[in-house]
Amino acid sequence: MRCQKSTSVVFLFGLTIAGISYAAVHDPQIDRIDQALYKAAEYLIDKQSPDGAWRSEAYGCFKDGPSLTPYIMSCLFFVPGQPEKVRLSFNKGVQYLVSMVNEDGSINAGLRGLNFPVYTAASASRVVVLQDKTAKNMHAQTVWLRYLCDRRLTGSLGWNPSDPEYGGWGFSLNLPRKSAPGQPKDPMCGSNLTSTVFGIGALRSARVPPEDPIWQDILIFVKKCQNFADDPAESDQRFDDGGFFFCPNDPLQNKAGIAGPDRLGRQRYYSYGSMTADGLRALLACGLSPEHPRVVAARRWLERNFTTKTNPGIFADDREVLRNATYYYYLWSVAHAFSRLGVVEIETQVGRLDWAHALACELIDRQGPDGSWINSFTDAKEDDPLVASAWAAAALANCRQVLAPGDTRSGGTCPAAGIQGKSAKGCLMADEPNSHPK
Numbered sequence: 001m002r003c004q005k006s007t008s009v010v011f012l013f014g015l016t017i018a019g020i021s022y023a024a025v026h027d028p029q030i031d032r033i034d035q036a037l038y039k040a041a042e043y044l045i046d047k048q049s050p051d052g053a054w055r056s057e058a059y060g061c062f063k064d065g066p067s068l069t070p071y072i073m074s075c076l077f078f079v080p081g082q083p084e085k086v087r088l089s090f091n092k093g094v095q096y097l098v099s100m101v102n103e104d105g106s107i108n109a110g111l112r113g114l115n116f117p118v119y120t121a122a123s124a125s126r127v128v129v130l131q132d133k134t135a136k137n138m139h140a141q142t143v144w145l146r147y148l149c150d151r152r153l154t155g156s157l158g159w160n161p162s163d164p165e166y167g168g169w170g171f172s173l174n175l176p177r178k179s180a181p182g183q184p185k186d187p188m189c190g191s192n193l194t195s196t197v198f199g200i201g202a203l204r205s206a207r208v209p210p211e212d213p214i215w216q217d218i219l220i221f222v223k224k225c226q227n228f229a230d231d232p233a234e235s236d237q238r239f240d241d242g243g244f245f246f247c248p249n250d251p252l253q254n255k256a257g258i259a260g261p262d263r264l265g266r267q268r269y270y271s272y273g274s275m276t277a278d279g280l281r282a283l284l285a286c287g288l289s290p291e292h293p294r295v296v297a298a299r300r301w302l303e304r305n306f307t308t309k310t311n312p313g314i315f316a317d318d319r320e321v322l323r324n325a326t327y328y329y330y331l332w333s334v335a336h337a338f339s340r341l342g343v344v345e346i347e348t349q350v351g352r353l354d355w356a357h358a359l360a361c362e363l364i365d366r367q368g369p370d371g372s373w374i375n376s377f378t379d380a381k382e383d384d385p386l387v388a389s390a391w392a393a394a395a396l397a398n399c400r401q402v403l404a405p406g407d408t409r410s411g412g413t414c415p416a417a418g419i420q421g422k423s424a425k426g427c428l429m430a431d432e433p434n435s436h437p438k
Contacts, residue, residue, distance in 0.1 A: 040075075072392070073127040091132075118170070121147045123319045154166070168199070171190075176190075201285075205305065270316065331359060
């Protein structure tokens with residue numbers, strides 16, 4: 001794969017502004033990545049509203065401000081060298097998110113509430129302390145994290161460990177309480193792997209210690225999304241390939257579709273790339289070692305199916321149109337999965353491959369002249385360039401850190417910040433009725 005180097009790139013962030021010496025780096029691939037990331041930053045900063053938020057020009061659900069703002073900030077923070085214009089833009093975003101925290105410790109979610117409560121709260125709790133750990137920002141992290149933890153499907157909301165939904169996070173706009181017996185189930189009231197990965201990221205950023213029981217609680221849900229059986233008596237080799245799917249017991253939301261019944265009569269779902277990358281990251285974050293059989297199986301699936309061209313896996317015929325709806329999300333998540341493992345080369349079906357170089361080349365080749373990326377598929381709204389560009393740029397920044405780990409030009413590191421005034425079990429407080437501060 002060959003990266004196409006643009007001959008007409010104009011840097012908004014010149015070397016004197018960024019304070020960066022390019023002579024120190026000799027790998028032309030790194031320079032191409034930097035060019036692409038600076039162009040992406042120019043595009044994204046140009047789309048920022050005066051109040052510090054980002055709002056979609058394509059989708060109404062993303063016009064509110066909270067939905068896109070922390071998500072785009074997560075990308076900007078890792079722009080190489082953090083030029084002044086990037087820092088100023090990032091800080092404006094922080095001020096916007098901090099301003100949503102009320103004096104009483106609640107979130108000002110507006111009259112209609114947040115469109116994506118878990119995604120917004122998880123990302124906001126991370127980004128408000130990445131740049132400056134002021135008392136105000138740390139307090140905002142605590143409030144956003146509490147808002148997030150309140151929405152995990154646990155005993156305080158009526159869920160039991162035997163429930164398929166137990167332990168994770170989902171899409172519910174309100175507190176996801178379990179329906180009373182005989183009452184209809186809210187279709188939005190369930191856990192899914194993507195929301196859960198965002199929740200996990202917030203907990204890791206807050207440095208919730210590995211011995212905290214919340215990790216084993218979340219792991220209960222994560223395991224239910226993997227085509228893997230700990231007990232050989234329950235295994236079916238036709239389906240147990242080590243990959244992951246979106247959520248248990250919901251054919252509609254699993255993009256790859258139904259794989260069929262296994263030998264025990266259980267309905268099974270196809271594994272696919274974006275979810276297997278998410279699942280591998282979740283297993284590691286919840287405390288499983290790289291040598292654990294579940295982790296090994298997920299890694300093997302990702303390596304054997306790895307491609308930069310498409311979201312891999314088997315998709316049912318009527319679901320093929322959904323394969324690449326999450327293409328840029330897949331690239332973002334698989335970059336995180338391999339870098340978390342510390343993997344430089346992977347063993348694909350066609351031989352060993354430097355995954356970060358291959359992925360970076362693909363992303364550079366797909367970038368538009370204005371610095372954005374866009375997907376032609378609409379189901380996951382990646383046809384909105386603000387959505388696709390943030391996934392793509394974050395994936396590219398991740399590749400850069402793998403390809404040049406000691407380069408001081410790399411963007412901001414992600415120093416996890418502790419939460420002032422909360423114990424290690426602070427995030428578990430939401431599991432106990434009326435035990436957390438109001």
